[in-house]
Amino acid sequence: MSTVMIIEDDDSVRNSLARALIDLGHRTIQAGNGRIALDILREERIDAILLDLRMPEMDGLEILRRLRADRIDAPPIAILTGYATSANTIEAMRLGAFDHLTKPIGRDDLESLISRMLHSRAIGDGATTESSGQSDQDFVGPSSAVRAVEKTIGLVADSDVTVMITGETGSGKELVARAIHRHGRRGSGPFIAVNCAAIPAELLESELFGHARGAFTGAVAERSGAFRDADQGTLFLDEVGDMESVMQAKILRALQERVVTPVGGRSVSVDVRVLAATNRDLTAAVQAGRFREDLFYRLNVVPIHLAPLRERLADIVPLAEHFLQGVTDPPKQLTAEAAARLMAYPWPGNVRELKNAIERAAVLCRSDALAVSDFDFLTAASAPTATPPDWARSDLPRAITQLEIYMITRALQETAGNRAEAARRLGIRRQQLYSKVQKYGIDLRRRSADVVSSNSDELL
Numbered sequence: 001m002s003t004v005m006i007i008e009d010d011d012s013v014r015n016s017l018a019r020a021l022i023d024l025g026h027r028t029i030q031a032g033n034g035r036i037a038l039d040i041l042r043e044e045r046i047d048a049i050l051l052d053l054r055m056p057e058m059d060g061l062e063i064l065r066r067l068r069a070d071r072i073d074a075p076p077i078a079i080l081t082g083y084a085t086s087a088n089t090i091e092a093m094r095l096g097a098f099d100h101l102t103k104p105i106g107r108d109d110l111e112s113l114i115s116r117m118l119h120s121r122a123i124g125d126g127a128t129t130e131s132s133g134q135s136d137q138d139f140v141g142p143s144s145a146v147r148a149v150e151k152t153i154g155l156v157a158d159s160d161v162t163v164m165i166t167g168e169t170g171s172g173k174e175l176v177a178r179a180i181h182r183h184g185r186r187g188s189g190p191f192i193a194v195n196c197a198a199i200p201a202e203l204l205e206s207e208l209f210g211h212a213r214g215a216f217t218g219a220v221a222e223r224s225g226a227f228r229d230a231d232q233g234t235l236f237l238d239e240v241g242d243m244e245s246v247m248q249a250k251i252l253r254a255l256q257e258r259v260v261t262p263v264g265g266r267s268v269s270v271d272v273r274v275l276a277a278t279n280r281d282l283t284a285a286v287q288a289g290r291f292r293e294d295l296f297y298r299l300n301v302v303p304i305h306l307a308p309l310r311e312r313l314a315d316i317v318p319l320a321e322h323f324l325q326g327v328t329d330p331p332k333q334l335t336a337e338a339a340a341r342l343m344a345y346p347w348p349g350n351v352r353e354l355k356n357a358i359e360r361a362a363v364l365c366r367s368d369a370l371a372v373s374d375f376d377f378l379t380a381a382s383a384p385t386a387t388p389p390d391w392a393r394s395d396l397p398r399a400i401t402q403l404e405i406y407m408i409t410r411a412l413q414e415t416a417g418n419r420a421e422a423a424r425r426l427g428i429r430r431q432q433l434y435s436k437v438q439k440y441g442i443d444l445r446r447r448s449a450d451v452v453s454s455n456s457d458e459l460l
Contacts, residue, residue, distance in 0.1 A: 002047040034058030053081035064095035076117040086139035093154025106431030141315030157184035165277040167306030170352030173277040181234040189233030197239035215264025241280035327362040336399035337372035
């Protein structure tokens with residue numbers, strides 16, 4: 001029988017988790033705060049820990065730091081929080097958390113989590129790493145795609161492995177690279193970004209590796225180059241898929257030997273971590289002979305893919321409201337119709353286009369709230385131009401509620417009632433889907449189109 005510790009200051013939540021774990025055949029030890037938990041961990045053998053993030057005196061992240069500082073051999077630890085942000089997700093994973101989950105957690109998900117944690121304990125994978133204490137917010141949005149990226153950033157931040165970040169233009173690839181650098185052990189060092197597509201091929205070598213004075217016409221002074229500028233820090237090679245084959249070979253040598261040769265100069269050793277990004281399909285480019293296979297594998301050690309905004313519907317309104325905060329004082333609000341327009345638009349330019357659209361609308365709008373007419377400029381050929389449905393004319397909370405009902409109903413119908421698959425398609429956890437189905441009283445016999453046409457009072 002395994003022993004699971006629950007560190008949670010809320011008695012009802014702690015007791016509920018304990019009952020579920022006992023039903024699953026586990027022994028539980030409960031701690032109402034971090035100091036009690038640390039005392040117990042010095043005396044007892046614990047196989048897994050469920051740790052609340054927000055607690056008085058000592059929060060979950062501080063407990064992880066104490067475990068590291070006190071050199072306590074901690075078991076796998078899962079952070080549970082009702083207030084997940086990119087910063088606390090990344091920090092938890094950096095500090096050695098096994099996973100970072102949002103409350104409430106259902107029985108099936110709890111069983112799966114404990115099973116994975118115990119397996120990890122069995123093979124000795126419970127080490128922690130040290131944190132820089134960074135608390136800046138890096139990403140906005142509750143979608144599972146964003147959460148997965150945040151967790152990967154936390155896992156790779158302290159290592160020197162090369163990361164390949166892929167995604168469409170405007171999806172935030174440099175934001176990911178900067179988060180990896182800032183949260184890692186090289187965070188106090190320089191971060192140098194080079195757009196390989198924006199620099200002419202004949203100048204890219206000098207830009208990356210530097211040149212000696214007099215190496216070529218116009219070289220009136222020595223140039224250190226991006227690799228040496230990023231020494232002890234991080235070099236971000238953006239749009240690396242646009243690099244010509246000759247330069248690909250030189251980049252490969254620099255990555256393999258950690259040595260760069262300035263144009264007309266002598267070789268110099270560098271200590272730099274390299275992150276790369278592209279909006280191209282490098283696998284296809286390798287097959288077509290346009291990109292070196294050995295360089296691809298050298299760069300693609302850990303891949304991180306950013307889904308386009310049109311596939312992250314849950315992130316659109318939170319992102320829009322976030323961008324509104326920095327445009328006017330006081331910040332303007334979104335009407336329900338405006339939010340519906342934003343969620344209906346396909347966003348070919350992704351998050352960058354959304355940010356520009358919000359800033360444009362907020363500056364030109366003469367009222368305190370952005371109406372649907374303030375986004376008339378979004379009616380591009382690729383975007384739907386239909387009149388917003390009646391439910392979008394209500395206030396924002398009601399409109400979002402009815403949109404949730406519509407999307408959940410459609411997903412359940414398309415999956416023949418398979419809630420696990422429906423949750424996957426919606427980008428939410430299965431327990432969240434269960435809760436919403438019960439909350440809204442969703443009837444699977446109704447067509448999703450009927451739900452959209454229903455009035456607000458029927459659905460709330």
